[in-house]
Amino acid sequence: MQLSHALPIQEILPEVRSRLLQGSNLVVQAPPGSGKTTLLPLSLLDETWAGAGRIIVLEPRRLAARMAARRMADLLGETVGETIGYRVRLDTRVGPKTRIELNTDGVFLRRLQRDPELRGVSAVLFDECHERGLDSDASLALCLEAQAALRPDLRLIAMSATLDAAPFAALMGPKDNPAPVVTGEGQSYPVETRWRPVSPQARLDAVVAGQVLDALPETEGDLLVFLPGVAEIRRVEHLLTEARLTPNISILPLYGDLPGPQQDQALQPSPPGRRKIVLSTSIAESSLTIEGVRVVVDSGYMRQPRFSPSTGMARLETIRVSQASADQRRGRAGRLGPGVCYRLWAEAAHGGLPKFTAPEIAVTDLTSLALDLAAWGVRDARALPWLDAPPDAAMAYAQDLLRGLEAVDETGAITPHGKAMAELPLHPRLAHMVIRGHAQGLGGLACALAALLGERDIARVPRNAPRDADLRWRLEIVAGDSERHSTPHGLQVDMNAVRQIRQLARDWRRQIGAAPHQGPVDDAGLLVALAYPDRVAKKRGGGGSFLLSNGRGAKLDPLDALSREEYLAVAEVDGAQADARVFLAAPIDEATIEAQFAAAIASRDAVDWDDRSGAVLARRQRRLGALVLREKPLADPPAEAIRQALLDAIVKRGLDVLPWTSGLRQWQARVALLRQHLPAAADWPDMSDVALVARLADWLGPYLDRVAKLSHLSGIDLHAALTHQLDYAQQKQLEAEAPAHWQVPSGSTIPLDYVQGEVPVLPVRLQEMFGYADTPAIAGGRVKLVLHLLSPARRPLQVTSDLAGFWQTSYRAVRAEMRGQYPKHDWPENPLAATPTARAKPRIR
Known part of the structure; x- marks a missing residue:
């Protein structure tokens, strides 16, 4: 296909085509603005190996996929849906004549699961693969596996601007024979870097807004401002609006969940005489060209999910950008002409930034990946070709969770329920909830709840304002048709998010065959518990404190009405090591817990130490994990169990709870002295507190009969318990060699x-x-x-x-x-x- 548009990538297209005639895999490295995303796929349409097959181009973001498809269609003088199409979540435009199809990574991964051979596909191009998203890494690993076993004719191309090419080339080539790397030049203009270090104590939103106001009079063109997330975008937008900018300046947000028309508005060039300020997340870091941008203000921060297998919880962390990301951001100012980049950190600190952003596979929850691999037939993730293998701890957690959700059996093989879960574009927890909820006649509500939990919270909570965690009023808003709703504490509602959630819920109801309505919200707690059985919570004490069934603590704002509930099903918490903060939850009652989790509820005789009473309590309990649902006194507890509980309490509190006298402490020190100085020191027992605790049951246990309270310890013969650890000869030697x-x-x-x-x-x-x-x-x-x-x-x-x-x-x-x-x-x-x-x-x- 002849292309009339001259871009730098065209200089290397002949080499790209030649390499793909000789081999199946290729790595292409070309700077931003070179045209690789649009022109390279178009240049492959007439290749003999491509035949009539489709060329799939993977993009990490929906916006990038839509914009690239639109740009390619324009180059061909067509509309999207003809030769060029795309598939992204909630939006598909392809037709019978489509030859190049833009997919987001997640959409392609599900397609790959349904059709491992990729029938009718000639090539898969991994665009912006340097971002190292989880779905992108998984798709590359599975494509390489399919290529080796089923499709040796399939072409795989990794493309990026800031790519560290060597690892990709090594992975995509035969052993000891890396795939070829083709490097192209870019079309960029000089960008002046201005360093603006800020105090760590300063508020980021205020600093960014201030820098934007300073940059406006000293620069020309549109401004692109990089911020960590949507909350910061809203705050900076508010500060700039309050600054009363001149009428010719527009403030436009840009992030992934923004409706398409508003995203398009941010990307379009400003009319003559006008300027725009685009407030963006990392979505604008690569793939997109925002017309008119000549100035970048980089906060130096980004959001990345961090998952802890030890807690089973994930949290979005605000972290410093990598040097590669900072360079990508800076390059945005030089796409169309000379530009300026304001970096809100010191030049001396730049070298201390990580060179590349950590791959998502190393830091995120891998449960979805584990289900995808099980559906593929892989039981050991290490058997696949990876750039970075999934961490063992995170995979072990994911596989345990899938077993708990009945998605895989004890051998790791996928179950019929797991296959049904894998068909839904949801996290396995939510897919399990939707399927099991539908079986109980709650499919509509389950789909709405899955959409609500899978998206950004619809409640806009002002800084320092109380947060209401109740999912029920959110579900009522999603179920309604009105654009106006009353909310707790006067919270605002993000109606863009509500509309997107409604559309997702409708799609999923159609997919599972559920009734076309949501239904009442009273069963929200039951559904949340199906998705998060490890986060069923019981109130402990007051002040919004709860214990989760996984044994961890959780904290709810004491002013939140849910803090008065006896039981909750918690959907969203942060990953705090101590008491996790509850963000979203719904009430659930004990009868529902008993009915839904009967197989997991165990009766147990518990003989445990109770700190409040200072005694050993013996009870017969019904437990769900760490939660005690009901209990009653145990009439005749085993003496050994009482003794062990008391020993555990002594270990916890320390040996000072025992009836020590000054003479016994002197005796302990005398033994220690002889153990240190006599020739046969090894024959003397270690009588230090640490050693005594380590063998507490051996020397103290026999003296604890009929002792069930700490107060009873004053009556034990501690002198006998200690001195009996020495034999007769040692006791005589102690008196002679270390006399009192x-x-x-x-x-x-x-x-x-x-x-x-x-x-x-x-x-x-x-x-x-x-x-x-x-x-x-x-x-x-x-x-x-x-x-x-x-x-x-x-x-x-x-x-x-x-x-x-x-x-x-x-x-x-x-x-x-x-x-x-x-x-x-x-x-x-x-x-x-x-x-x-x-x-x-x-x-x-």
């Missing part, structure tokens, strides 16, 4: 302190040590005592482990100072010749 008391030269028997420091302390009045030159030692002479030499009033005079040295040096100064203070006591010039005494001088009569 020491007899000093005066004849007094004084307690040794083994706890105060690493070396035992002997506190003794100085006069009681007269005539004694050597420092006392224990442990077979291996450990010298630390002497605290005291005044007659038992105040410290000297601390020493060298008694002989003290007599020779420091004693003179002590004697000179103390003789006047204590004249009734002996202070001889030669203490080694004096008689030790514990008494004062005798009174002279």
